Amino acid sequence: MFDKFKKSELFILVIVLVLIFTSEYYYVILNNHERAIFIGLWPPTIVGLLIFFNLKLKK
Structure with missing residues (x-):
């Protein structure tokens, strides 16, 4: 389950x-x-930034 996450994402x-x-x-x-x-x-601010950066990296 956690193999889809990067170590940095788990840390955050x-x-x-x-x-x-x-x-x-x-x-x-x-x-x-x-x-x-x-x-x-x-x-919520940190999670929002995590989502934002993940969306930017996928494009």
Whole structure:
């Protein structure tokens, strides 16, 4: 299943998962909502850039 992904893509996806869990930690455990929202906005941005660059490389 993971053989279709490049190592760099898997690395980026792991970073995205870490950022999501970090955001949840700040929101639920530390009760720091502003920092949690700031951190939580990065994963969709990173995934969007990953999709954009993959589409550009395929053309």
